[in-house]
Amino acid sequence: MLKVEGLSVSYGQRRVLHNVSLEVNSGEVTALIGPNGAGKSTLVRAVSGVIPLDSGKISSDDLSRHYDLRSLPPMQRARHLAVVPQAVSLPPAFTVWETVLMGRTPYLNFLGQTSARDEQIVHLALQKVDALDLSERRVGELSGGEGQRVLLARALAQSTPILLLDEPTSNLDLHYQVSFMELVRGLARNDKLAVLIALHDLNLAARYADRVALLVAGEIKATGTPRQVLTPELISDAYHLTVQVVPHPFMDTPLVLPGK
Amino acid sequence: MRRIPYLWTLLLLALAILLSIAIGSVFISPADLWRILTGWLSATSLSESLQTFAFIITSIRLPRTVLVLLTGAALGGSGAAYQGLFRNPLADPYLIGVASGAGLGAAVAMSIQWPYTFWGLLAVPLAGFLAAMLAILLVYFLARLGKTVPTTNLILAGVAFSAFATSLTSFLMLRSTGELRRAFAFLLGGFTQTGWNPVLTILPFLAIGLGFLVLSGHALNLLQFGDDQAQQLGLPVTRAKTLILVAASLATAAAVSFSGVIGFIGLIVPHVMRLWFGADYRRLLPLSIIGGAGALLLADVLARVVMAPQELPVGIVTALAGAPFFLWVLRRAKNQGYW
Numbered sequence: 001m002l003k004v005e006g007l008s009v010s011y012g013q014r015r016v017l018h019n020v021s022l023e024v025n026s027g028e029v030t031a032l033i034g035p036n037g038a039g040k041s042t043l044v045r046a047v048s049g050v051i052p053l054d055s056g057k058i059s060s061d062d063l064s065r066h067y068d069l070r071s072l073p074p075m076q077r078a079r080h081l082a083v084v085p086q087a088v089s090l091p092p093a094f095t096v097w098e099t100v101l102m103g104r105t106p107y108l109n110f111l112g113q114t115s116a117r118d119e120q121i122v123h124l125a126l127q128k129v130d131a132l133d134l135s136e137r138r139v140g141e142l143s144g145g146e147g148q149r150v151l152l153a154r155a156l157a158q159s160t161p162i163l164l165l166d167e168p169t170s171n172l173d174l175h176y177q178v179s180f181m182e183l184v185r186g187l188a189r190n191d192k193l194a195v196l197i198a199l200h201d202l203n204l205a206a207r208y209a210d211r212v213a214l215l216v217a218g219e220i221k222a223t224g225t226p227r228q229v230l231t232p233e234l235i236s237d238a239y240h241l242t243v244q245v246v247p248h249p250f251m252d253t254p255l256v257l258p259g260k
Numbered sequence: 261m262r263r264i265p266y267l268w269t270l271l272l273l274a275l276a277i278l279l280s281i282a283i284g285s286v287f288i289s290p291a292d293l294w295r296i297l298t299g300w301l302s303a304t305s306l307s308e309s310l311q312t313f314a315f316i317i318t319s320i321r322l323p324r325t326v327l328v329l330l331t332g333a334a335l336g337g338s339g340a341a342y343q344g345l346f347r348n349p350l351a352d353p354y355l356i357g358v359a360s361g362a363g364l365g366a367a368v369a370m371s372i373q374w375p376y377t378f379w380g381l382l383a384v385p386l387a388g389f390l391a392a393m394l395a396i397l398l399v400y401f402l403a404r405l406g407k408t409v410p411t412t413n414l415i416l417a418g419v420a421f422s423a424f425a426t427s428l429t430s431f432l433m434l435r436s437t438g439e440l441r442r443a444f445a446f447l448l449g450g451f452t453q454t455g456w457n458p459v460l461t462i463l464p465f466l467a468i469g470l471g472f473l474v475l476s477g478h479a480l481n482l483l484q485f486g487d488d489q490a491q492q493l494g495l496p497v498t499r500a501k502t503l504i505l506v507a508a509s510l511a512t513a514a515a516v517s518f519s520g521v522i523g524f525i526g527l528i529v530p531h532v533m534r535l536w537f538g539a540d541y542r543r544l545l546p547l548s549i550i551g552g553a554g555a556l557l558l559a560d561v562l563a564r565v566v567m568a569p570q571e572l573p574v575g576i577v578t579a580l581a582g583a584p585f586f587l588w589v590l591r592r593a594k595n596q597g598y599w
Contacts, residue, residue: 050488078494085492091347091484093539102482106494112478112542158493 001025002047002081002162002194007056009039009046016042018218020056024194024211026161029185031209032198033229035239039218040198044166047196048083049074060162078106082155084165087147092140096150099139100125103157118157125156129183145176152183163187165197169204177201181208202256206230207248214238230254265537269550273329276557280325281317283561285569288313288321323456327518328560328574329553330459330466332525334515336552337470339526340533340545341508344480345501348414349531349589353512354523356418360425361395362388362509362516367429381461388513389465395421396509426521458518469510470549476504477542484539522556522575524582529555531589 002024009017016039024030032040045051047058049069058069060080069077082103090099103125104118126132129149134142139150148168155163165184169177185208188195199205205212205226212229214222216238222229235243241258248255282288296314299306306314335353342351342358353359369387399421403413479500482490491497515522530548537547556574559581563572 045488048488048492050491074491074496075494078492083489083492085489091539093484093534094481098481098540102485102493105478105482108478110478111475112481154493 001061002196003057003059003061004047005057005059007043007046007058008054009042009051010054015054016218017046020215020218020220022196022213022220022223024162024196026062026194027188027192028210029188029195029197029208030211030213031205031226032196032213032215033200033202033205034215038215038238040215041166042218043215044083044164044196044198048081048164049077062161075106078158078160080160081162081164082158082160084148084151084155084163084168086167086171087142087144087151088171090139090142090147092138094139095135096126096131096137096139096142097122097135099150100154100157103154106158121159122153122157125153126150128156128187129153144171145173145180148172148176148180149183152180156187161192162194163196165195167198167200170200177204184208202230202235206253206256207251227254230256265533265543265547266550268536269533269547269554273550273554273557276554276561277325277329279561280328280557281321284316284321284564286313286316288317293317319455323459324560325557327459327462328557330462331515331519331522332529332553332556333470333549334462334466334511334552335522335525335556336529337473337545337549338508338511338515339552340530340541340548341473341476341480341504341511342526343530344483344541344544345504345508346414347484347486349592350415350527350586352524352527353508353515354422354521354526355415355586356396357399357421357425358392358396358418358509358512359516359521359523360422360429362392362513363521364395364425364429364432365389365391365513366517367432371432381457385462385465385514385517388517389510391425392509392513392516393506395425396505462514462517465510465514469507469514472503472507473511474545474549476500476507477540477545479504480541480545484541520573520575522578524578524586525552525556525559527589528582528585531585 002022004020004022007017007020008015020043022030032043034040042051046053053070056070060067060069067080069080072080100122101114101118104114104121105112107118108114123132126135129152131146131149131153134146134150139147142150148171152168169180172180181204184195184197187193197209199209209226211223212226213220214229214234221238222234230245232243232245235245235256244257244259245254246257278290278293282290282293292310292313296306296310296317299310339352342353342356343349345351366384366388368391369384372383399414399417402417402421403410405413479495482493482495483497483501485493487497529552530544533544533547533551537543556578559577560574563574563577566572566577
């Protein structure tokens with residue numbers, strides 16, 4: 001599981017994350033929601049180690065061992081935690097296979113030589129996201145949904161117990177949003193991954209997340225099950241918009257509707 | 261199949277070497293070349309006319325050919341590295357001002373009237389390297405906009421800095437006497453220095469610089485996805501970028517120190533290699549190094565024959581071919597949304 005404690009981050013003088021604490025259990029999907037500019041992407045970047053922290057602890061725990069991710073060098077850290085960024089402006093030159101193979105970086109020597117085992121893992125990762133038939137295509141030519149699946153496969157090839165996703169569904173149409181979230185939830189369940197996914201769409205969070213964390217102005221306002229967090233009071237307050245929450249007509253999840 | 265690109269570029273290089281040794285004020289036919297070679301190998305004495313040819317080869321053609329070869333290799337390799345590092349198809353040691361910076365450094369070192377020995381000459385690429393590092397840092401910070409380095413900014417800052425450095429270099433040359441006057445063709449890029457000393461002097465710089473670049477193909481591949489993703493995939497980004505920058509600048513400085521500022525090889529060669537053989541930097545870097553050597557040798561041969569017996573500075577030839585190519589790439593880059 002992923003454990004974030006007391007995380008604070010500033011851009012220059014401006015504090016963008018303040019004392020954020022969060023736990024993401026293995027086998028579960030935790031959705032990170034909040035209005036634009038609340039710091040969702042910053043949190044993903046901070047946890048992945050690409051921006052400096054003011055303070056805080058980031059650790060990965062499995063049954064027997066505890067790893068302090070913050071103190072690990074990038075290569076070690078990349079064996080614990082993989083990130084799926086938004087599939088925008090991918091370099092035109094690489095094929096899908098080459099791109100996913102780059103997920104094996106943390107296990108390669110300094111020359112980047114890959115072994116048959118690496119190829120096997122890449123094959124499996126592409127299979128899991130149902131993108132094996134894209135192998136020879138160039139990533140620059142993929143559609144949004146295809147690109148997003150390929151980046152997910154690349155993260156899976158890193159063979160990490162923790163997966164972070166930064167608003168992967170925001171450029172996808174309805175069909176791809178649903179199938180992508182199904183895929184992510186399946187991976188969390190079957191491979192026992194701890195998944196933290198930043199989401200714009202509250203109803204996707206309601207439907208696919210096991211737990212929801214609400215981030216507002218750099219602070220965690222609430223965490224809990226979708227039903228506990230997606231309440232009219234919390235959401236109206238966070239988004240400065242009156243919302244109603246009704247039961248989903250044919251699913252056992254809350255449904256957030258803007259307006260009176 | 262993966263060996264084929266190397267086969268082609270090595271064939272091109274071999275052809276270029278052959279032409280560079282054979283062609284000049286005196287033409288040495290391949291048959292004569294073969295006779296001289298077998299004569300050397302079997303240690304038999306050569307006929308008188310062949311001895312003259314052999315002398316021309318060992319004392320003039322061969323040192324020059326090797327110097328041109330190394331220079332081209334350095335320009336091709338560093339060009340590919342800069343393009344990968346800045347994720348910018350128009351980065352070239354010449355266009356981003358590194359070459360002119362290194363040229364200025366080398367000119368300063370030369371104006372201190374160095375003794376024409378190995379150690380005296382070593383100061384030239386060293387000064388060139390330091391100036392190249394300063395130049396690249398300056399241009400990079402001038403061009404940087406937040407976290408990105410837009411192509412136009414990079415080229416503008418590079419060209420402006422280039423003009424500044426070049427005029428300082430010209431100034432140094434004009435106010436100097438004797439030794440430096442000889443290096444006038446330096447400005448346009450030309451191989452006026454002869455003998456083996458320049459070759460030996462730049463060899464350590466090149467070996468370290470290009471050697472490291474060849475090993476950094478995987479890192480450059482990762483960097484194509486941006487700094488964040490590269491680091492999330494496990495690359496220590498800051499360290500990798502610094503090392504690549506230093507290595508590319510070492511190679512550029514070595515290239516510029518005795519051959520002057522030669523433009524466009526570092527732009528054209530990696531581009532052509534990418535078009536032909538794909539953008540995997542693990543392959544692109546060695547191919548650009550081999551291709552750069554071949555391309556500059558051919559340009560140098562052309563520079564020798566176009567106005568024979570006079571010699572054109574090779575920089576003129578590369579610019580004549582390179583500037584239109586640059587404009588074409590600029591257009592293509594624009595269409596692909598680089599800026």
